[in-house]
Amino acid sequence: MRGNAKDSSVSSSETEARITLEDVELLRLIANGDRSALEVLYDRYAGGIYSLAHHMLQEQGAAEEVTQDTFFKVWRRASTYNVKRGKVSGWLFSIGHHRIIDELRKRRRQKSMIYVPDVEAVHRQEDESADPNEFAEKRMQGSRLRKALESLNPELKSVVVLAYYGGLTQSEIAKKLNQPLGTVKTRTRLALKALRENLGPQARKWLDG
Amino acid sequence: MMDCSKIHELLPAYTLGSLTTSETADFNTHVEVCSPCAVKVRDAGDTLVDLARMVPQKRPSERVKDRLLARIDKVDQLVTRPSRPVMDFVGSLGRQLTFSTGTSLAVAFLIVAVVIGYWSSRSLQDLQDLRGDIEQRMESVAQQEEDVREGLEQQHKLFETIAADPDVTVKRLSANIPTVPLPGHESPSGVIVISARDSTVTIAAMHLPQLPQNWAYHVWLIKHGGQEIRTATLTVDSTGAGHAEVTIDAPLEEFRAIFVTIDPANAGPGSVGNSALRGDL
Numbered sequence A: 001m002r003g004n005a006k007d008s009s010v011s012s013s014e015t016e017a018r019i020t021l022e023d024v025e026l027l028r029l030i031a032n033g034d035r036s037a038l039e040v041l042y043d044r045y046a047g048g049i050y051s052l053a054h055h056m057l058q059e060q061g062a063a064e065e066v067t068q069d070t071f072f073k074v075w076r077r078a079s080t081y082n083v084k085r086g087k088v089s090g091w092l093f094s095i096g097h098h099r100i101i102d103e104l105r106k107r108r109r110q111k112s113m114i115y116v117p118d119v120e121a122v123h124r125q126e127d128e129s130a131d132p133n134e135f136a137e138k139r140m141q142g143s144r145l146r147k148a149l150e151s152l153n154p155e156l157k158s159v160v161v162l163a164y165y166g167g168l169t170q171s172e173i174a175k176k177l178n179q180p181l182g183t184v185k186t187r188t189r190l191a192l193k194a195l196r197e198n199l200g201p202q203a204r205k206w207l208d209g
Numbered sequence B: 001m002m003d004c005s006k007i008h009e010l011l012p013a014y015t016l017g018s019l020t021t022s023e024t025a026d027f028n029t030h031v032e033v034c035s036p037c038a039v040k041v042r043d044a045g046d047t048l049v050d051l052a053r054m055v056p057q058k059r060p061s062e063r064v065k066d067r068l069l070a071r072i073d074k075v076d077q078l079v080t081r082p083s084r085p086v087m088d089f090v091g092s093l094g095r096q097l098t099f100s101t102g103t104s105l106a107v108a109f110l111i112v113a114v115v116i117g118y119w120s121s122r123s124l125q126d127l128q129d130l131r132g133d134i135e136q137r138m139e140s141v142a143q144q145e146e147d148v149r150e151g152l153e154q155q156h157k158l159f160e161t162i163a164a165d166p167d168v169t170v171k172r173l174s175a176n177i178p179t180v181p182l183p184g185h186e187s188p189s190g191v192i193v194i195s196a197r198d199s200t201v202t203i204a205a206m207h208l209p210q211l212p213q214n215w216a217y218h219v220w221l222i223k224h225g226g227q228e229i230r231t232a233t234l235t236v237d238s239t240g241a242g243h244a245e246v247t248i249d250a251p252l253e254e255f256r257a258i259f260v261t262i263d264p265a266n267a268g269p270g271s272v273g274n275s276a277l278r279g280d281l
């Protein structure tokens, strides 16, 4: 017990010393097994990952689990991070986003397994709770995201919402929107282009101001 | 293995998280080793962080961090960095046994722990790779099945043409002398079905080797005077079956032979590549 008390006091002063470090330096320390560095990175980004998970999964418990998994992965994979692959924040959100999507897809599979005997029920179920488009719409009332997405043309917007917030694959989106796969691919490309051109600077302005 | 152009094609869907799990794995495999693609992924990914951050913000409960740290401790003790309790255990063994036995036991313990950790993370990765492999193979089997079905339909049509037209002529199409089949491969051959009524020449061939990208099989009609006219491209499916249909606007008697050549897909109509098949009319 004495050892533990000593450990935690050392750890909190170590944590203080790391608060000013850049993400990249933190990640380098994490790769060497530095727990305090992970704590600092966690304090910086856990809110963002948790919010995204909560928004997409609509469940506190699942969002907590995904957040924990994301940072656990960061701990295990810190040595594979490559500066060439972008900012630490981009890498971290990409890990988190993929983990959330895995969870969404798992849920969708489980749901369809439960409702398989009644095909109609599968559709009803999807329409009521699992339609990410409608569902995301509801959640976005008045939010900055809503404003930002509104700047996109509706066809592109639905692709972004279904893909990014709904975790649907390209062919699932094609099915959902009743459009050929090629059209969905084209819209995805155009949507990303529009996001890069419009949403990026706009979003930064909102976030900064 | 995906190439750079495939990465370019899939990049938007990847960035939005809209690829299937196995596509994502293949995508990552390429980007790990290709710097130009990694740069593109980075630029696209940075925009998306804004998208992630624009949802209503919430704070996770403190217990999430506690659980995370507890999980890290547990795993560290088990696998990667055996910490005090493990070393204490090893140490107590060492005190009971002789020093060297204790040390070798500790080393053996560490090796076993590390191997188990490595093996379990490897085998998960292997399983994921295997799954990707199987999905890819299933796709190619599905493609071949489709090709076989289409091939059968084309044969059917050919038989119908032969049966319905009293003036139909069927000629042999055989491998040209310079074409040496690869070991284990049968040499290409086929038939030419000439329908005077419809003024069409249908070419059906088999055992045609797959050509590299940007190369194609071209069908040539040779006139009696030696004039060579490039007509159609012979499409070859995954089973090695080739098919082409040519409509002719001059009397059939004017033509002496048919050649199928292999040349660059974008070669001008004047250039004649290696002749793979020939048939006399």
Ligand SMILES: [Zn+2]
Pocket: B003, B004, B007, B030, B034, B036, B037
């Ligand atoms: Zn590349």
